[in-house]
Amino acid sequence: MAEGSQPGDLEQVIDEIISLGDDRDTVAVSDMQDCLGQRSFGPFLFVPAIIEISPIGGVPGVPTLLALIVALFAIQMLFGREHFWVPGFLSHRAVSAKKLEKGLNKIRPIIRWLDKISRERFSWAISKGFLRVLAVLCVMLATSVPPLELLPFASTAPFSAIALFGLGITTRDGLLVVLGLVVTLGAFVLVGTGLTG
Template structure:
């Protein structure tokens, strides 16, 4: 049990530690820097790290939610087609944020990551099967496309990013309950996106 928990800790909080460390060591942290730090572990971190960055105070910077949505959509498409090495174009990879702001933003939501780390465990394996991963990839693309119009509404883009974050966490920890929760939040995100488009 302790070994399994330690493994999850490395997948979740240790990933965040790596990104926070970048912010402490560098004045500017690019998307490519974060990609290199995450490595080619699995699909999960490539979804939950950008989503966590948006949910953190960094997501309040104008334009950041849309850029992160593009990154997630790109990763999700590659995930859909079964790629195991993710590619990102230079125009996205070179985008950067102040290291200090990134580190502080992620540290503020560290208690949430630590709590998720403690409660997550392998369950409902069907929700993290290969077929389910393809469905999650499609949903992540759809959620990402809903984000640019939502950026016009204060904090509205946090809802689809929360769903994407849950998907990433569920995939990483093999916790189908978290994936199902992500599905539920996705419904709310699509309703919110529809209201935003009608309102526009």
């Protein structure tokens, strides 16, 4: 299900997404989907997540839109689909190419660092069976995002967990997945606190 990656692969994905805006003013969800092609599930999780973690995530409505995209991919991942489908009303949504480039460049140092330290380990955390567990968790995390938009940048917590899951799957580094599980617990605590506070 998941292909191994070579050093620099994560940053290369960022560069490919940024390059989509070289000849246009906006980048649509469908453009990103075409760019990612039929890679492993990982990029389809971590790309929306890192976009939300970047400054773009501070734009009202963007976290919920990205959460919907993640949930859609995670559900298809849960049922073992290899070719992802995105409905038209989502695929045509677009963001400013300049804002996308600026936002992704802000987090480039983190991606570059993860590229360097990632290696294959904790294989159980990226096994076929466990990927379905991660898919369920991603749906739950995505569902928690809309109410968290009421709290400034609170939605970064669930998206951080989703990003770690996606990065772990992409690089076949189960340690990142385990870290994502820890962040997931923290995100659910934040959701509970935010909704009852």
